[in-house]
Amino acid sequence: MRLTDKELDAIRASAREAFGPDAVVRLFGSRVYDHLRGGDIDLHFEVEEGQQDVRHAADFRWRLYDRIEEQKVDLVFAVRGRAERAIDRVAREEGVVL
Numbered sequence: 353m354r355l356t357d358k359e360l361d362a363i364r365a366s367a368r369e370a371f372g373p374d375a376v377v378r379l380f381g382s383r384v385y386d387h388l389r390g391g392d393i394d395l396h397f398e399v400e401e402g403q404q405d406v407r408h409a410a411d412f413r414w415r416l417y418d419r420i421e422e423q424k425v426d427l428v429f430a431v432r433g434r435a436e437r438a439i440d441r442v443a444r445e446e447g448v449v450l
Contacts, residue, residue: 353448354383355393362419363395364450370412375399380447381426392424396443404429 355363367377381394399408409427416425430440 366415378447380443
C-alpha cells in the first residue's frame with residue numbers, strides 16, 4: 353500500500369470525524385499496489401443515508417487537508433441499504449479497509 357502512516361492516520365481520523373465511527377473507508381485503485389507509481393488516492397466509503405452529500409464530503413476533505421498536504425483524492429460513497437454498484441463491488445473485493 354502506497355500511503356504513509358501519517359496519511360493513513362489522517363484518513364481514518366478525518367473519516368471518523370466527518371462520517372462517524374460506523375463509516376467504513378477503503379483504499380482502492382492504484383495506491384493499493386506497491387509496484388505501481390503515482391495515482392490519486394481513491395477512497396470508498398460505506399455510510400448511512402444522508403452522509404453521502406457534498407457537505408459531508410467537504411467536511412472530510414477539509415479535515416484531511418488540515419492533517420496532510422493537499423493532493424488528488426477521489427471519494428466514492430456507498431449508502432447502506434442501497435443496491436451495490438459495480439464500483440462498490442470492485443472497492444470491496446480489491447480494496448483495503450483502513
